[in-house]
Amino acid sequence: MASPHHRLKELGLTLPPAPKPMASYVPVRLVPLGGGRSLLFVAGQVPVVDGELKHVGRVPEEVDLEGAREAAKICALNILAQVDAAAGLDRVERLDKVEQVASLTGFVRSAAGFGEQPQVINAASDLLAEVLGEAGKHSRAAVGVAELPRGVSVEITAVFVVTKD
Amino acid sequence: MASPHHRLKELGLTLPPAPKPMASYVPVRLVPLGGGRSLLFVAGQVPVVDGELKHVGRVPEEVDLEGAREAAKICALNILAQVDAAAGLDRVERLDKVEQVASLTGFVRSAAGFGEQPQVINAASDLLAEVLGEAGKHSRAAVGVAELPRGVSVEITAVFVVTKD
Amino acid sequence: MASPHHRLKELGLTLPPAPKPMASYVPVRLVPLGGGRSLLFVAGQVPVVDGELKHVGRVPEEVDLEGAREAAKICALNILAQVDAAAGLDRVERLDKVEQVASLTGFVRSAAGFGEQPQVINAASDLLAEVLGEAGKHSRAAVGVAELPRGVSVEITAVFVVTKD
Numbered sequence: 001m002a003s004p005h006h007r008l009k010e011l012g013l014t015l016p017p018a019p020k021p022m023a024s025y026v027p028v029r030l031v032p033l034g035g036g037r038s039l040l041f042v043a044g045q046v047p048v049v050d051g052e053l054k055h056v057g058r059v060p061e062e063v064d065l066e067g068a069r070e071a072a073k074i075c076a077l078n079i080l081a082q083v084d085a086a087a088g089l090d091r092v093e094r095l096d097k098v099e100q101v102a103s104l105t106g107f108v109r110s111a112a113g114f115g116e117q118p119q120v121i122n123a124a125s126d127l128l129a130e131v132l133g134e135a136g137k138h139s140r141a142a143v144g145v146a147e148l149p150r151g152v153s154v155e156i157t158a159v160f161v162v163t164k165d
Numbered sequence: 166m167a168s169p170h171h172r173l174k175e176l177g178l179t180l181p182p183a184p185k186p187m188a189s190y191v192p193v194r195l196v197p198l199g200g201g202r203s204l205l206f207v208a209g210q211v212p213v214v215d216g217e218l219k220h221v222g223r224v225p226e227e228v229d230l231e232g233a234r235e236a237a238k239i240c241a242l243n244i245l246a247q248v249d250a251a252a253g254l255d256r257v258e259r260l261d262k263v264e265q266v267a268s269l270t271g272f273v274r275s276a277a278g279f280g281e282q283p284q285v286i287n288a289a290s291d292l293l294a295e296v297l298g299e300a301g302k303h304s305r306a307a308v309g310v311a312e313l314p315r316g317v318s319v320e321i322t323a324v325f326v327v328t329k330d
Numbered sequence: 331m332a333s334p335h336h337r338l339k340e341l342g343l344t345l346p347p348a349p350k351p352m353a354s355y356v357p358v359r360l361v362p363l364g365g366g367r368s369l370l371f372v373a374g375q376v377p378v379v380d381g382e383l384k385h386v387g388r389v390p391e392e393v394d395l396e397g398a399r400e401a402a403k404i405c406a407l408n409i410l411a412q413v414d415a416a417a418g419l420d421r422v423e424r425l426d427k428v429e430q431v432a433s434l435t436g437f438v439r440s441a442a443g444f445g446e447q448p449q450v451i452n453a454a455s456d457l458l459a460e461v462l463g464e465a466g467k468h469s470r471a472a473v474g475v476a477e478l479p480r481g482v483s484v485e486i487t488a489v490f491v492v493t494k495d
Contacts, residue, residue, distance in 0.1 A: 021470075022448050023448035023449070023451070023452045023455065023470075023472070024452040024455035024456050024459065025434070025455050025467065025468055025469060025470035026467045026468065026469060027469065028469055029430060029431075029432045029433060029467075029468055029469045031363075031369070031430070031432050031491050033196075033198060033199070033363055033364075034199050034363070034364050034365060035199060039196070039432070041432045041433040041468075041469040041489070042469060043433075043469040043470050043471065044470065044471030044472065044473070100194060100196070101194075102194045102196050102204070102206045103194060103206040103208075103322075104190070105322075105471070107471075107473045108312075110311050110312040111312075112311070112312070113312070113316075114312050115312055115313065115314055115315045115316040115317075116314075116315075117312070117313070117314050118187050118188035118314045118315075119188070121188070122188045122189040125188065125189035125190050126189050129189065137190065137191045137194075138190055138191065138194055138206075139190060139191060139192065139193055139194045139206040139207060139208035139322075140186075140188075140190035140208050140209065141208065141209030141270070141272075141320065141322040142188070142209065142314055143209075143272045143310050143312075143313060143314075143320060144310055144311050144312030144313060144314075145310055145311055145473050145474055145475055145476070146310075146311045146440050146442070146474050146475055146476045147438075147440040147441075147442070147443070147444050147445055147447070147473075147474030148445065148447070148473060148474060149445055149446075149447050149448045149472055149473075149474075150445045150446075150448075151443075151445040152445075155471060155473060157433075157435075157469075157471040159206070161196050198361075198363060198364070199363075199364050200364060204361070265359060265361070266359075267359045267361050267369070267371045268359060268371040268373075268487075269355070270487075273477075275476050275477040276477075277476070277477070278477070278481075279477050280477055280478065280479055280480045280481040280482075281479075281480075282477070282478070282479050283352050283353035283479045283480075284353070286353070287353045287354040290353065290354035290355050291354050294354065302355065302356045302359075303355055303356065303359055303371075304355060304356060304357065304358055304359045304371040304372060304373040304487075305351075305353075305355035305373050305374065306373065306374030306435070306437075306485065306487040307353070307374065307479055308374070308437045308475050308477075308478055308479075308485060309475055309476050309477025309478060309479075310475055310476055311475075311476045324371070326361050
């Protein structure tokens with residue numbers, strides 16, 4: 001299979017700069033497991049593009065299913081950007097150092113009666129599998145929440161396993 | 166103490182087939198820690214029985230406390246079924262390979278003013294302790310969310326620690 | 331840098347006794363990683379002081395931003411108390427054994443349209459960094475939920491990495 005960076009290119013996607021945290025936290029935390037492997041906890045990513053929030057509103061009332069899926073895809077791209085930028089990883093082709101995506105938790109800002117959170121978060125899950133192949137498949141929870149930071153439609157957090165070599 | 170499978174039998178419970186994911190993800194992810202031990206991330210389980218969703222609705226408006234507790238118990242059984250079926254574990258008596266349940270996160274689809282999420286998720290927590298003994302005791306969060314996939318009343322995700330031998 | 335216990339004193343804070351779980355779970359679970367290091371999963375902590383719930387209500391309708399931030403700070407203190415009391419850690423100056431805070435998940439019981447979850451959970455994040463220094467910085471998700479156990483305004487769960495020596 002092609003490298004993750006090559007796959008991104010084939011998909012017509014560009015890895016954005018890793019978004020800065022919205023508040024008092026760090027975007028990733030690396031927990032060494034020994035043998036050069038680490039758990040990488042990725043902070044909740046929101047649909048921010050070039051510093052601007054996209055897809056603000058409740059689903060599907062204010063943001064429709066397609067908009068919410070686009071938001072989830074942006075979250076996934078930002079997660080990949082965070083992994084790529086993570087301190088402690090080698091500098092070149094860091095996405096090649098992903099051993100697996102252990103878990104993904106997706107929060108969808110849901111209007112009353114909306115139960116299609118899986119379809120929304122699938123847009124993120126599918127992207128990870130397209131870019132990382134088998135390594136990108138993950139366990140997952142998708143839930144519908146009342147509100148999200150600054151009103152965004154989707155927030156996604158993840159735990160990766162990465163290697164040094 | 167009796168084996169987990171024996172305990173299930175004593176409790177009059179049958180381990181169901183591991184439910185298939187509702188979307189683009191895998192039901193479990195195994196993260197080796199060295200020494201034959203692994204973290205096992207279990208995807209969010211919902212109250213599905215034989216492929217059919219049970220206990221759909223908001224608690225306690227549409228599904229009462231007892232119904233929600235039954236939903237939580239089904240989620241816990243499905244979690245055990247996923248652990249039992251997990252690829253990478255030995256084929257025989259896999260539930261015997263549970264070193265501990267590290268954490269459980271329970272989401273209850275809650276009507277306004279409902280604050281008994283702990284009582285709901287207790288039905289899952291108690292089952293894990295009954296079946297797995299000390300190993301089944303876990304750290305936990307229980308929260309009330311607006312909506313859940315396809316309207317189910319409860320969704321539970323878990324992180325286990327399992328061994329190979 | 332001063333020891334965590336010394337820093338607490340400087341900040342005018344007293345570590346409370348570790349709150350007892352509200353239901354069928356244990357407050358912490360220690361997952362050994364080898365080399366004397368462990369993941370420590372901390373159960374969801376709520377703003378309980380001396381056994382009494384503080385800051386009950388929806389934010390900002392019933393509990394204002396400052397009240398919610400105070401609730402988040404109490405949750406963080408209770409998390410530190412749980413870590414300090416964790417079985418399996420050395421008895422003296424256990425907070426010195428924190429290698430890092432891997433992740434924090436903050437749930438804020440949010441009224442419709444409230445999107446300042448990050449500002450609320452910052453009160454917890456800032457406290458951890460003030461008390462633990464670099465080790466206290468963490469990845470994080472902050473979400474707004476409909477309801478929380480017994481109506482509290484904030485619930486926070488955490489994963490720490492601790493050492494034996």
